[in-house]
Amino acid sequence: MKISIPPSWRTRLDRYRLKASKCRDCGRVAYPASSICRFCGSRNIEYIELINEEARLITWAIIYSAMEGFEEKRPLMIGILETINSKARIMAPLTDVLPEELKPGMLMEPVLRRISEDNEAGLIHYGISYRPVFKRVGV
Numbered sequence: 001m002k003i004s005i006p007p008s009w010r011t012r013l014d015r016y017r018l019k020a021s022k023c024r025d026c027g028r029v030a031y032p033a034s035s036i037c038r039f040c041g042s043r044n045i046e047y048i049e050l051i052n053e054e055a056r057l058i059t060w061a062i063i064y065s066a067m068e069g070f071e072e073k074r075p076l077m078i079g080i081l082e083t084i085n086s087k088a089r090i091m092a093p094l095t096d097v098l099p100e101e102l103k104p105g106m107l108m109e110p111v112l113r114r115i116s117e118d119n120e121a122g123l124i125h126y127g128i129s130y131r132p133v134f135k136r137v138g139v
């Protein structure tokens, strides 16, 4: 029997692993993955995962007026990061850090975190956030 995974679930797995595309022509990495290189237009693409790569914080936004359902996350911190090896730019929520602790160039790592809970359906949504490497237990 063949079981096919619904497209939304497949995309979710890609998001959990930070699936990116690497151009075999210009060498640049794009996240989220794209079948066409956004830098040179080439279709000569390979897919890589960024989930094991640390990243440096480039800049961030702090949102104090979090939308309904995200009150406990206030202030919401959204960062733009660049992965160390692949040089991919990623926009993602920041976690385990206070706004005043954020610094440009700060070394961060991806972690899977609960994003929200759909109480009616009983679903818990997860997503990738970045936390400072210095907050990792045992470092």
Ligand SMILES: [Zn+2]
Binding pocket: 023, 024, 025, 026, 027, 028, 037, 038, 039, 040, 041, 042
């Ligand atoms: Zn390219």
